[in-house]
Amino acid sequence: MEKPRKGKGKGRTPLFEDSFKIAVAREYILGDYSASQVGKKYNLNSGNVFYFVKWYNKHHPDPAPETSSPAELTPSNTAKLEEELALAKLKITALEMLIRNAEREMGVDIVKKPGTKQ
DSSP states (O other): OOOOOOSSSOSOOOSSOHHHHHHHHHHHHHSSOOHHHHHHHHTOOHHHHHHHHHHHHHHSOOOOOOOOOOOOOOHHHHHHHHHHHHHHHHHHHHHHHHHHHHHHHHTOOOSOOTTOOO
16 A cells, blocks of 8 residues: 655656556566666666566565475486486487488588587
8 A cells, every 4th residue: 555645746656656666676676687687678877777676575585495305316207207318318319310311411501510610
């Protein structure tokens, strides 16, 4: 709820909606992006992003994160993980064969050779 303003026209009207501040702050907190990257996305500077994060932490304190115990390795979990690993290895082998065949048919080097410049 917004505080009532005393007098006429006193106080600064907010430039940004609370929902916008929350979106920017949560993207910075939960994302893998720097403040400048988030700022570029929303056309802000990094100072605004840090201000929004500070405002968010003040107005919307998150409860303590629940600590979950790591998944225990049971025989069924282990078997499932081994099956996923085998499928991943098979997929990698198939993709490598596909790349080699494409290189041979097109006569173009697709795979980057070691020591070449980017």
